[in-house]
Amino acid sequence: MKLKIKDVGFGYSNMPVLRNVNIELAESEILGVVGPNGAGKSTLLRCIDRILIPQKGCIMLDGRDIREISRMELARKIGYVPQDGSQIFPATVFDTVLMGRRPHLGWRSSERDTEKVLETLKILNIEDLAMRDINELSGGQQQKVFIARALTQEPELLLLDEPTSNLDIRHQLEVMEIVKRVVRERGISAIMAIHDLNLASRYADRIIMMNGGRVYAEGEPSSVLNEENIRHVYGVEAKLSNHDGRPYIVPVRACVRC
């Protein structure tokens, strides 16, 4: 799976959200997308999954423009975990995860699909929840269910929009470990929009820092996450230390004049 984002621009009516974004994704890589609120992180992920269609530029998946790929085929290649998956009517965890098989099947689901669902529930360690209603679960459990749904799609690329927002620290670590493990084991790639710079620093292979719809900095965590960039993009004074070869960020104060 090779993803190439070329000169992509997107805006809602007259408000540009993404401007000239260029990104290349290597195989079996976790790419962390960081940046302040409104920087365009979520919009970027939605454009990649063709939930939104960019007005400018193109997105190539293994050399093919995603606009030429049918939605079903795209769903077999890209799995998307939305920030909040509001489920309005009752549904069991099992049935929710079974939705992930939709791109692979016709009207009926087979024994094989059931096996895939059970397998994924096991990977995420939520098999105990299988028959519970999704609306009864905590935020962390729900997040795992949505990741499970995306994984049963058997995608080559996983898009995660703020996978750790609203989670306690234990669930944050669990979710990130799962993503890391799945990427390594299946040899797939992942792009995650993430607010927590320390989680990004620890789990991403490469980081893209966005600001005002543009890519501001790009590279390894240690090169992107520095005091200078954080001050410029977030307007925050931060202290950095080294933790196992990765930068560890302690925000100090919001600066008045940056």
Next chain:
Amino acid sequence: MTSTSGTETASGTGAGTEKIAEIKTQYKKFVGRKILFIILSLILIFIIAGVSATLGSYPISVTEVYSIIWHGIFQNVETTQGIVVWNLRLPRIIMGILAGMGLAIAGTMMQGILRNPLASPFTLGIASGAGFGAALAILSGASIIAGETGEYLIIGNAFLFSLIPTFVIILFTRYKRATPETMILAGIAMLYIFSAATTLLMYFSESEAVKEAYFWMVGSLGRATWDELIFSLNLGSLSIPLPGPVPIVLIGCIIPLMWKSWDLNVMAAGDEAAKSLGVNVEQNRILILIIASLMTAGIVCFTGTIGFIGLVAPHMCRMVIGGDNRFLIPASGLFGAALLLTADTIARRIIAPVILPVGVITAFMGGPLFLYLIMRRRREYW
């Protein structure tokens, strides 16, 4: 709920496979429960239909009713009892079953595509469109036209006008994206416009015609005849019974809706998630809306606007069997049929010999029942 850290998940251990087997049994049990609910609803319909056919000013016992129906299938009925059951009560009962089924399924689909528990054929203006069409025909004098032509004019007009709100909603989505909010608001706008137009029309009409139009709008099964249910194809001396307009509309709509049930399940997860799972959300929403509207129109143009079944039946079924539309569509259809049949039986008998319009009973019966269910339901889902 505790769970061990992701990295130390053991795979393929004995305990693991046991757990998997347990989930499978639980899942099968759950599916079994859904199928049981569907079968019970079906049995319920047969029982209520049988009881309903015995009730009326001419008393007939349950066994007699079944025997009359059984014999009537193979030969012409000649006894008075036979004619009462076969020509007066049975069309009304079958119409009740079909109307309840269609309205409940249309409600299920509309709640599903719009992700809104309050959506029903009525909140989208379909019923008020039909009401206006019928009122227009009645008040402009169609009911004076002798016999069947006038009747057809009312039905045709009601059918035509009931499709206008859907048409406007779809036109609207060409300029604004087909989001649930846009569509519901456009539907409610149509509801008010048509209600106002009907009121205006009635305000300036004669009282006899107004009364008839009013009766039409409350909704009743009283006008049901075999003509709507069975179409007899006469080939010389041979008469072949074929499904009439109502069953044809129902069959023609329910099959594609069932086929879309999986997509509808996916759409319940939200537009973004559904798109990422390969479902063309906007296109599906419009397609399903059209089919569900056609089905509603095909029913209300004969019965008038019977409210509440389309709103309540899907919710009641969801509370029992959950939101999986592959089971919910047939379940709410059958349950809706049983519900409407019960309401009509009550409407016929409660202050006999006066027969109340069934629409009044569905609201009176459904309202409190619905409130009770909302109070005692276990989970929050809106």
